[in-house]
Amino acid sequence: MIKNLKYLRKKDWITLIFVVALILLQVQLDLTIPEYMSKITMLVQTPGSKVSQITSTGGKMLLISLGSVASSVIVGYLAAKLAASLGRELRFAIFNKVQDFSMEEINRFSTPSLITRSTNDIAQVQLFIAVGLQVLIKSPILAIVAIDKIAGKSWQWSALVGGGIIFLLVVILLIVFIAIPKFKKVQELTDDINRITRESLTGIKVVRAYNAEDYQEEKFEKASANLAQNNLFATRVLSFLQPSLNFAMSSISLGIYWLGAIIINNAAAENQLTIFSDMVVFSSYALQIIAAFMLMSILFMLLPRASVSAKRVNEVLYTKPTILDGAITDENLETKGKIQVKNVSFRYPEAEEYVLKDISFTAEPGETVAFIGSTGSGKSTLINLIPRFYDVSEGEILIDNVNVKDYNMEALNNKIGYVPQRAVLFSGSISSNVNFGNNGKDEISNSDIYTALEVAQGKEFVEKLPDGIDSFVAQLGTNLSGGQKQRVSIARAVARNPEILIFDDSFSALDYKTDSLVRQGLKKHTSGTTTLIVAQRVGTIMDADKIIVLNEGKVAGIGTHKELLKSCNIYYEIAKSQLTEEELDIETR
Known part of the structure; x- marks a missing residue:
């Protein structure tokens, strides 16, 4: 007391x-x-x-x-x-x-x-x-x-x-x-x-x-x-x-x-x-x-x-956070958006088994790197280590050649636009939710909000709402559909203009056509941004510069879509379950 x-x-x-x-x-x-x-x-x-x-x-x-x-x-x-x-x-x-x-x-x-x-x-x-x-x-x-x-x-x-x-x-x-x-x-x-x-x-x-x-x-x-x-x-x-x-x-x-x-x-x-x-x-x-x-x-x-x-x-x-703030806030680094994951292993607190084991890869600035694998293979866990929702158990993660543990958390978060698996919206308006991605501090113009919504294929449905971008959003976005919430959530990340975009299975509520249009919009609007995508659909990631296949927490294969179809049995089996024989035959030629 x-x-x-x-x-x-x-x-x-x-x-x-x-x-x-x-x-x-x-x-x-x-x-x-x-x-x-x-x-x-x-x-x-x-x-x-x-x-x-x-x-x-x-x-x-x-x-x-x-x-x-x-x-x-x-x-x-x-x-x-x-x-x-x-x-x-x-x-x-x-x-x-x-x-x-x-x-x-x-x-x-x-x-x-x-x-x-x-x-x-x-x-x-x-x-x-x-x-x-x-x-x-x-x-x-x-x-x-x-x-x-x-x-x-x-x-x-x-x-x-x-x-x-x-x-x-x-x-x-x-x-x-x-x-x-x-x-x-x-x-x-x-x-x-x-x-x-x-x-x-x-x-x-x-x-x-x-x-x-x-x-x-x-x-x-x-x-x-x-x-x-x-x-x-x-x-x-x-x-x-x-x-x-x-x-x-x-x-x-x-x-x-x-x-x-x-x-x-x-x-x-x-x-x-x-x-x-x-x-x-x-x-x-x-x-x-x-x-x-x-x-x-x-x-x-x-x-x-x-x-x-x-x-x-x-x-x-009086609980001491396990994730401590670093000191680096310098934004004038030589590279922008480079990610290096070096020999990373991870297990959850008090767990005996490792969820990830000896993961290594590099994402160059502007590259799109995708992650695919069976349920429980560690895809979401891996990308959640980048914004430090958890810290790695072994190994290290570097952004722009600096260990993420050395960054001031605000500086680290300002580099990243994050879209979670479950779209989270806050009570307010469409505008305030998209602007939330800009730290909720500096107001961005309506045209920038509409641009972000257009990239996320949300502009059309927002314009049909009674008050447009000023339309009311209930707590957790309960007055919007799953696809609408995902598109606003994607727009929030895009509006931030970050160096790194992380999509944690963020297209699951979108139909194939909208999924394709969103990816096209992102490729055009965020050409210099490093993009990490976790997905279950092969169609969502087949155009990625690099695809990393995970199996039981380990890397089972790294390459492009065509390369993995030939070299990685696990990826081939996933693709086979989603693509027609004709599509597979064309891709493997």
């Missing part, structure tokens, strides 16, 4: 200091009230006391009470403001941290868990600051000073209050010891709820197509029941706290007056008034001690979940 406070801004620290000062003032005012009660008690029972004296003393006590109330209101407002500011900074910090994560860190935490940590967990920390800050500072001070005030008044009364305090401490420690593990489990189960909900909503078409609603409901019900049971158990444990406090308060109050009656009855007549006044003061301070513990009960209700949530937030914030 303390680590989270480092995200407070300078003005927030000033607010925090002001809040602490007001809380200390409030405690001082609260502890003064019993002294005025003692004076009023003495005045009421002293013969000849004037009403004006009693009224004056009562008025002062009332003003002090109002001052305490005013301080409490101001502290509540400032604490809420402070909590909201900390929540905002923590959310921003987590969002920025996740942006720097490689796929290894994202997969380690999982997307549903990162969402929970960014929302629910931060909300728990924020609630603790808003409600618990005042209690955290006020309660211990109030209890300690009140105990000091009554110490030595009467050993009988002191022993009674001490017994009550020991009873409350035992109850609180037991409750916290039992509750904290359950609250940790609750947050983990909340991750499960998010995961199942996200899966069901993302795959709603598949769920309905297979009539799997009951199956998904059963999964959700099981996770929901586990969450409810753990929540109920933790809440039931906490429910013992309030009755214990009420029992202690009632017992101590009754005990003080019972002992007081015995002490007064045994005291000399001239001392009875003083003892009675002491009893009133002692009772007031004893009640303030119990009130302090009642306030702390709020703290102990919030603390278990808040501490677990703070730890989960810190796990994200």
